[in-house]
Amino acid sequence: MFYVALRILLYDKVRSFITLLGVVFAVSLIFAQMGIYLGLMEMSSVIIDNTPGDIWVTSKNSKNFDFSQPFPEYIYQQVLSVEGVQRAEKLIIAWSMIKQKEGGMEQIEMVGYDPDTGVGGPWKMKVGDSRDVKNGNFAIVDESAMRRLGNIKVGDYREVFFRRLQIVGISEGIRSFTTAPIIFTSYKLVQGLLGWIGPDNTVFVIAKVSPGNSVNSIVQKLKQRLKGVDVYSRDDFSRKTRLYWTIETGVGFAFLLTILISFLIGMLIIGQTIYNSTVEHIKEFGTLKAMGANNTDIYRIIFSQALINALFGYLISLVITLISVPIYEATDLVMVVRWWTNLIVLGLALVMCLSSAFVSIRKIKRIDPAILFRG
Structure with missing residues (x-):
């Protein structure tokens, strides 16, 4: 089924390329927003985190x-x-x-x-x-x-x-x-x-x-x-400082909103593309059903298309992000890329692409193999 999904994507190269660009744009924006946010938070507590000491005593x-x-x-x-x-x-x-x-x-x-x-x-x-x-x-x-x-x-x-x-x-x-x-x-x-x-x-x-x-x-x-003073462990004081800038200044909400918008844009692009591809190949899917394939087999093809877009879009976005790190540093911005943020973004990319495939699945449920004999 993975091979069939790949052939469908390669059949219309222009559309598939535009879809991939949409995924790359959305995932790259998510990478950038998460990386810049983490960089800002590290900057906000950089002296705390790098000062040798276990406990900080501060004003009340x-x-x-x-x-x-x-x-x-x-x-x-x-x-x-x-x-x-x-x-x-x-x-x-x-x-x-x-x-x-x-x-x-x-x-x-x-x-x-x-x-x-x-x-x-x-x-x-x-x-x-x-x-x-x-x-x-x-x-x-x-x-x-x-x-x-x-x-x-x-x-x-x-x-x-x-x-x-x-x-x-x-x-x-x-x-x-x-x-x-x-x-x-x-x-x-x-x-x-x-x-x-x-x-x-x-x-x-x-x-x-x-x-x-x-x-x-x-x-x-x-x-x-x-x-008349407050006492914190180093980790607690670092966390308190980061939470202040995240919540009380609205910085965290701004970055979260941008990530959410990027996620939704990616879902719309992929969902629209896969749905149009499903509609265009409706007779081919009907043929598969007439040959004995069930709905689950068709679902695998559609999810495979989404998975291919997610993986290729993620890998390209990761390369772009790694290349962009020194560019951000040259402009006095810090973009942090960690292995766990890579996993989070990969998870978001998979959810974004696979979720968008559900629109097409609803269409497949209603396919009647008799469509082959209609004009």
Whole structure:
């Protein structure tokens, strides 16, 4: 039956080609929307996911990573005093303004970390070392900021809140979901530079759990001990940040709607093509019935046509997607392709194509072999 379905598709090459293009368009759009969404979500929690630490202590009712508020620095000592906490580090995330070399201001997101431990700082350097921000007005800029801040080189100076900072390193792979350039510098410098934070406040405390202790059990201990702050495991805080951008900003709904529309378009294209093909070959199907074939045999032919379109459309779309990844990166977008997303898209393609075949099946049910003897 698979061979018969293939022969039917090859009989009208133009129509089959147009159908395949429709499937490729729909599946490629689904790939793109899923990939870009996952890329945006990875960007939204990139520092959380790449910072060595098991537990994040944040301000009370903090909605996500980028908009956490300061809390008293003594919380850091309380975290260290809890049994099962191996070590802890303070981290500041704050919004600021940087003066461009040619004039004008640009909003940036500053990350203040301890250069001695590197916790919360850049984990992948293109030029320089993450410890170079120590003991001075020094900063590290991620290479993704070049589009917004210009071609910054090591040794250049930029003014942040009337303080001249020297660029001592270029990091890579640290893009912000908010599109604001990320600037890394020392914890003490940010604390003194941004007066609204206060000299005795921090924004995050990141704790490492001692071997042999459960992260969840230490989270519960900290929740009981600490007042006025929230405590999350790293995975929970990452998930909370991603859900905030997905749900509260409408980003998730927008991507879901586009995927749904692509799915429906693919169903309409394939359904229309297979239905027209079924109508055109109605006498041939009637002949098969007259020769002893039952409805199930005919159904297999129709489903085989849908399956062929789904598999070929999916494979072509996957190749197009893989080729497109560096193109998206060149435009400061990140498209993520994972093996499990490939399986999900394959499943959607199969459901899309096989579901569209049901319209033709209803037509086949009513075929009377006597159609062969009618004029």
